[in-house]
Amino acid sequence: MKWFWCLFFAFWPIVAIVLCLLAPGFDWWFPGKAESPLGGRIDDLFYMILWITTVTFIGTQIALAYVLFKGASNTEPGAENEKAWFSHGSHQLEVIWSSVPAVILLFIAFYQLEVWAEYRVKDAFPRERMEAVFERIHQDRQKNDSLALAEVTARQFEWRIRYPGFNADGTLKALMPDPQPTDLYAVNDLHLPASAPVMINLRTQDVQHSFFLPELRIKQDAVPGLVIPIWFEANHQRSYQLLCAELCGWGHYKMNARFVAESDEGFIEYLRQLEREQNEDRVDDTPDTDEEE
Amino acid sequence: MSSVAATTETADHGHHARSDDLLALLKAAPFWSTDHKVIGIQFLLTTLFTLMVGGALALGVRWQLAFPWENMPFFGALVPATAGGQIPPEFYTMLFTMHATVMIFLVIIPILAGAFGNFLIPLMIGADDMAFPMLNALSYWFMWPAIACFTCSFCVGGGPASGWTSYPALSALAQAAPGSGWAQNWWLLGVTFVGFSSMMGSINYMTTIINMRAPGLTLFRMPLTIWSMFITAILQAFALPVLTAAGFMLVADRMLGTCFFVPAGLIVNNADPTVGGGQTLLWQHLFWFYSHPAVYIMLLPAMGMVSDMLACMCRKPIFGYKPMVYSMSAIAGLGFIVWGHHMFTSGMNPALGMTFMISTVMIALPSAVKVFNWIGTIWGGKPEFNVVFLNCIAFVSMFIVGGLSGIFMAAVPVDIYIHDTYFIVAHFHYVLFGATLFGVFGAIHFWYPKMFGRYMSEGWGKLHFFLTFVGFNGTFFPMHLLGVAGMPRRYADPYLYPYLEHFLPMNQFMTICAAIMGFAQFILIGNFILSWFWGEKSGRNPWNANGLEWATPSPPGHGNFDIPPVVYRGPYEYASPDTDADFWPQTQPPDPAT
Ligand code: HEM
Ligand SMILES: [Cu+2]
Ligand SMILES: [Cu+2]
Numbered sequence: 048m049k050w051f052w053c054l055f056f057a058f059w060p061i062v063a064i065v066l067c068l069l070a071p072g073f074d075w076w077f078p079g080k081a082e083s084p085l086g087g088r089i090d091d092l093f094y095m096i097l098w099i100t101t102v103t104f105i106g107t108q109i110a111l112a113y114v115l116f117k118g119a120s121n122t123e124p125g126a127e128n129e130k131a132w133f134s135h136g137s138h139q140l141e142v143i144w145s146s147v148p149a150v151i152l153l154f155i156a157f158y159q160l161e162v163w164a165e166y167r168v169k170d171a172f173p174r175e176r177m178e179a180v181f182e183r184i185h186q187d188r189q190k191n192d193s194l195a196l197a198e199v200t201a202r203q204f205e206w207r208i209r210y211p212g213f214n215a216d217g218t219l220k221a222l223m224p225d226p227q228p229t230d231l232y233a234v235n236d237l238h239l240p241a242s243a244p245v246m247i248n249l250r251t252q253d254v255q256h257s258f259f260l261p262e263l264r265i266k267q268d269a270v271p272g273l274v275i276p277i278w279f280e281a282n283h284q285r286s287y288q289l290l291c292a293e294l295c296g297w298g299h300y301k302m303n304a305r306f307v308a309e310s311d312e313g314f315i316e317y318l319r320q321l322e323r324e325q326n327e328d329r330v331d332d333t334p335d336t337d338e339e340e
Numbered sequence: 341m342s343s344v345a346a347t348t349e350t351a352d353h354g355h356h357a358r359s360d361d362l363l364a365l366l367k368a369a370p371f372w373s374t375d376h377k378v379i380g381i382q383f384l385l386t387t388l389f390t391l392m393v394g395g396a397l398a399l400g401v402r403w404q405l406a407f408p409w410e411n412m413p414f415f416g417a418l419v420p421a422t423a424g425g426q427i428p429p430e431f432y433t434m435l436f437t438m439h440a441t442v443m444i445f446l447v448i449i450p451i452l453a454g455a456f457g458n459f460l461i462p463l464m465i466g467a468d469d470m471a472f473p474m475l476n477a478l479s480y481w482f483m484w485p486a487i488a489c490f491t492c493s494f495c496v497g498g499g500p501a502s503g504w505t506s507y508p509a510l511s512a513l514a515q516a517a518p519g520s521g522w523a524q525n526w527w528l529l530g531v532t533f534v535g536f537s538s539m540m541g542s543i544n545y546m547t548t549i550i551n552m553r554a555p556g557l558t559l560f561r562m563p564l565t566i567w568s569m570f571i572t573a574i575l576q577a578f579a580l581p582v583l584t585a586a587g588f589m590l591v592a593d594r595m596l597g598t599c600f601f602v603p604a605g606l607i608v609n610n611a612d613p614t615v616g617g618g619q620t621l622l623w624q625h626l627f628w629f630y631s632h633p634a635v636y637i638m639l640l641p642a643m644g645m646v647s648d649m650l651a652c653m654c655r656k657p658i659f660g661y662k663p664m665v666y667s668m669s670a671i672a673g674l675g676f677i678v679w680g681h682h683m684f685t686s687g688m689n690p691a692l693g694m695t696f697m698i699s700t701v702m703i704a705l706p707s708a709v710k711v712f713n714w715i716g717t718i719w720g721g722k723p724e725f726n727v728v729f730l731n732c733i734a735f736v737s738m739f740i741v742g743g744l745s746g747i748f749m750a751a752v753p754v755d756i757y758i759h760d761t762y763f764i765v766a767h768f769h770y771v772l773f774g775a776t777l778f779g780v781f782g783a784i785h786f787w788y789p790k791m792f793g794r795y796m797s798e799g800w801g802k803l804h805f806f807l808t809f810v811g812f813n814g815t816f817f818p819m820h821l822l823g824v825a826g827m828p829r830r831y832a833d834p835y836l837y838p839y840l841e842h843f844l845p846m847n848q849f850m851t852i853c854a855a856i857m858g859f860a861q862f863i864l865i866g867n868f869i870l871s872w873f874w875g876e877k878s879g880r881n882p883w884n885a886n887g888l889e890w891a892t893p894s895p896p897g898h899g900n901f902d903i904p905p906v907v908y909r910g911p912y913e914y915a916s917p918d919t920d921a922d923f924w925p926q927t928q929p930p931d932p933a934t
Contacts, residue, residue: 049725075821078839100744114718130915132720136660144712156701162753167690253608254510261826264757272603275687292760297430300831
């Protein structure tokens with residue numbers, strides 16, 4: 048029986064590894080290649096950690112299997128030693144197996160800092176590239192206007208999106224912190240320019256939600272009472288899944304929405320379309336988002 | 341092996357004297373008692389029961405993920421909250437909330453500190469009872485109001501619906517989760533009672549371990565189980581008040597109209613906008629300031645017990661005793677400065693995120709050191725592959741997975757993506773079930789003879805182990821893949837999303853494995869109960885172990901030690917060349933001849 052158990056403990060890590068190797072083939076893996084530069088870097092970090100942990104996993108499981116097989120053979124009749132190895136440990140080994148992982152772990156920690164900073168630290172935001180977008184879409188803005196192109200407000204159980212409206216001369220206004228009469232609204236459908244960093248202001252009207260774009264590897268909680276700016280950059284002009292990642296009530300699972308990354312012209316055209324629709328509806332339908340604040 | 345014979349003799353002696361009273365501890369279990377052993381067994385029986393309840397709730401969750409919106413067999417008819425057997429999304433939310441609540445507050449924490457802490461601490465340090473026996477009894481009986489509150493919450497109150505983490509504003513505003521108005525209050529009250537219970541235990545354990553050790557039992561001769569219980573008690577004492585206070589603040593927000601956690605201007609469910617200037621993030625900070633140390637409260641005692649069991653089963657001293665103690669202390673210390681890793685995506689100051697990342701990554705270090713030392717302990721040993729040993733190996737093997745997945749999440753950029761996905765669920769089940777529960781299963785088999793004077797069945801124990809291990813990995817390993825695929829946790833119906841549709845078969849497979857694992861627990865319960873009556877009788881020291889607890893009769897009478905123990909050495913002198921036997925009990929005086 049003891050040999051069976053040795054094999055048993057040696058066997059399961061093999062199954063685990065094989066499963067992980069096969070997983071991408073079955074599409075049990077990331078939802079496609081990362082669709083944003085930052086997402087790509089997140090994936091790279093993921094794979095780097097995956098390598099390090101896989102080696103550690105295999106190493107420790109082999110060591111475990113080895114000591115098990117060795118232990119089992121120690122209890123065979125006629126094994127050399129009557130007693131187990133009388134050892135209270137080894138100072139040298141302790142030093143090695145504390146310092147080597149320490150170095151690796153510190154490396155992992157510091158190696159990540161840059162990506163994190165780029166994603167979240169304001170000074171590291173790609174401001175210039177964002178401003179280039181404003182230029183291309185002819186946004187009429189002052190220096191201190193918000194960098195965000197849209198405000199996304201989560202509520203139970205949908206995403207409401209507010210865009211700035213147009214000036215009389217046809218230029219796009221800047222997004223104001225408070226709703227403006229000219230603002231444009233949409234629900235569960237976020238459109239933004241592709242292939243450039245774009246920013247949204249994320250907030251929630253009720254409980255906490257979390258803005259999750261799995262294909263772009265972007266996630267940010269929408270925290271009651273806070274307005275959180277986040278930026279992302281979609282690599283392609285296509286539609287992406289947007290969903291909620293923080294428990295927000297019974298309907299948490301159905302905050303299904305999409306994010307459409309478009310060409311600059313497509314984005315403006317989309318806003319124009321919204322404006323037309325909204326002007327038609329305005330007579331009988333005041334958007335209840337106005338109630339906010 | 342002369343000394344083995346000697347112990348068996350004394351064991352027989354003890355056993356004859358008390359043979360009619362073998363069930364004494366058991367008989368006392370339903371009643372008020374201040375004997376730490378009875379209290380320990382009371383905790384154990386209660387938590388085994390709540391384990392089954394928590395498991396049943398989990399199977400409800402699994403049912404929905406495998407067969408969304410289909411009628412649940414059997415249970416459907418029993419539970420009125422289901423719509424004719426179907427799980428509505430509100431009920432799904434309650435199911436996973438209650439599952440986590442029961443497992444964390446009513447199973448893992450009380451089974452470690454309550455059951456084994458109580459039973460083992462006085463026995464292993466050579467004391468006749470805890471320092472405060474009355475407080476100890478109260479700590480058990482405070483579990484019942486907690487259980488009552490949670491039951492009310494689930495059955496009468498409408499069900500708490502904001503997860504075990506209870507983030508406001510969802511948990512603070514009754515209108516955010518219709519129907520859960522009273523449930524959330526009951527839930528908070530339940531957590532408070534559990535807190536009382538743990539706090540009474542924790543003070544008791546610290547005092548007992550500091551003051552009541554047998555002569556000769558210096559700190560560095562204490563078994564690692566005692567070290568782990570001691571460190572756990574300290575963690576409890578420092579972390580728990582924060583949760584209790586936060587809980588009261590949340591209750592006040594709900595019932596007295598305060599606004600600790602509620603910012604102004606929230607319009608929830610078309611109600612009037614909220615007033616006040618609270619911060620929801622404050623709750624997250626307070627909650628995790630407790631709950632991160634708490635995850636170690638849910639692990640350290642198992643680490644200690646596994647260390648003791650491994651040394652005994654391998655007939656070999658523990659490898660690196662002091663590094664083990666230091667790494668446990670390091671885990672406890674670092675455990676207080678990593679709580680922010682649960683909040684990386686919450687929008688807290690990014691510089692804080694960086695510091696939390698570094699401390700979190702570093703907490704993997706002492707964990708790794710412990711793993712290496714456990715492997716070192718088995719290395720060159722002569723293990724008997726019994727149920728205890730198998731469960732301990734499972735502990736080590738599973739903990740490796742949980743520790744390694746922790747590194748992914750500790751890396752903030754990666755956590756941006758995997759936060760709140762099934763990757764997290766995989767991670768904490770590998771540490772909490774894979775490590776802690778397997779450790780507990782081992783401990784039950786190991787100390788059962790001391791509790792009841794009989795062995796549990798090896799055969800059934802192995803079957804239970806096999807099914808649990810296979811079922812566990814079948815259920816939880818694929819969750820890593822679900823997480824990488826971006827499947828969010830706490831979703832009643834992930835298949836609404838095209839990119840997750842193809843995971844249905846995998847989820848069905850996981851549910852089948854979960855059912856196997858769940859039903860396998862009946863084997864444990866059956867084995868536990870039947871062995872009281874028909875288990876093979878054991879002597880004082882059935883495993884030829886060194887610890888002080890084995891110097892008492894099995895089961896120990898009131899006051900524990902028939903011969904007051906004096907300690908001559910540490911608990912890990914197995915295979916010592918200085919003695920003939922392969923073990924050397926802590927109480928055995930050194931041979932005057934040498
Ligand atoms: C190697 C050491 C470990 C590291 C680096 C680590 C890291 C983390 C991180 C970063 C998270 C948050 C993930 C997220 O929500 O995005 C987390 C969650 C969690 N960890 Fe660990 N962990 C470690 C060990 C443990 C241990 C030993 C336990 C318990 C015994 C544990 C229990 C948990 C639990 C319960 C959660 C999730 C709580 C929830 O969101 O419901 N972890 N861990
Ligand atoms: Cu949600
Ligand atoms: Cu944590």
